[in-house]
């Protein structure tokens with residue numbers, strides 16, 4: 345199977361690179377090799393490589409910065425995926441695109457279903473929802489996986505932030521009124537790999553961790569696993585104002601993907617495993633478009 349991976353050097357992209365089946369012919373492109381907002385470049389690369397599947401791990405993920413950097417956020421999160429969908433349609437490729445729990449406003453009291461109506465309360469969420477709509481308008485048979493609270497050995501994420509802060513502080517205050525499901529990027533990568541081979545799969549799927557927690561409880565779990573006695577004090581969202589408002593309930597129901605044979609991320613076990621390699625250094629390949637297998 346020929347697979348084009350975009351956003352190859354973000355945390356999800358790197359997690360995919362660690363796990364791609366040896367049988368795949370993979371073209372991995374970071375932002376320097378392929379800017380997904382450049383429609384002509386996307387068309388050129390896709391026409392030349394002729395993938396069977398495009399995996400889009402590229403995104404504008406700076407949630408707070410997106411409130412003021414709106415044009416860029418919309419370009420990367422909505423126009424970029426649309427460009428990929430157009431190019432995929434031209435060559436008959438399938439597209440697996442990633443979206444977010446932040447398309448929802450968090451007012452629901454139970455886990456969000458794929459059929460629930462998005463209603464983003466921050467610009468990042470709005471740009472990601474626009475991306476979903478543009479993808480399906482061009483390619484109704486595309487796959488969009490909504491995920492949440494992603495962590496891994498790579499890039500920036502909550503786990504790494506907590507460990508960095510704990511290196512210099514004995515007590516941390518962390519929000520305890522926002523609840524969601526942490527998701528290990530390696531598990532999300534495996535879910536994408538499974539769907540890449542599932543030819544009948546299409547539409548929206550939710551994929552996240554199996555146990556819902558508040559950010560405060562997530563931080564406490566991180567320090568249990570890493571055997572640190574950092575004290576984590578719970579505070580309300582109101583006591584920790586951010587540029588972007590976050591939904592209070594981010595929990596998503598993953599039954600649809602479970603029925604397709606993909607189990608939710610066992611994030612606590614993954615945290616334990618990731619602990620061993622949190623300091624691992626990733627060396628990106630030399631610049632330039634490369635076929636890895």
Ligand SMILES: NC(=O)c1ccc[n+]([C@@H]2O[C@H](COP(=O)([O-])OP(=O)(O)OC[C@H]3O[C@@H](n4cnc5c(N)ncnc54)[C@H](OP(=O)(O)O)[C@@H]3O)[C@@H](O)[C@H]2O)c1
Nearest residue numbers: 351353354355356375379380402403405442444491493494
């Ligand atoms: N992280 C989370 O907690 C979270 C939660 C819910 C959903 N998601 C979704 O999960 C997916 C993966 O997120 P992640 O955590 O892996 O994000 P990430 O670590 O920020 O990686 C995103 C990657 O996209 C690349 N990129 C940005 N603009 C691009 C462009 N115009 N063309 C090509 N590549 C571009 C970035 O490259 P440069 O660094 O070179 O710009 C970066 O390598 C995204 O769709 C995100 O919205 C993430």
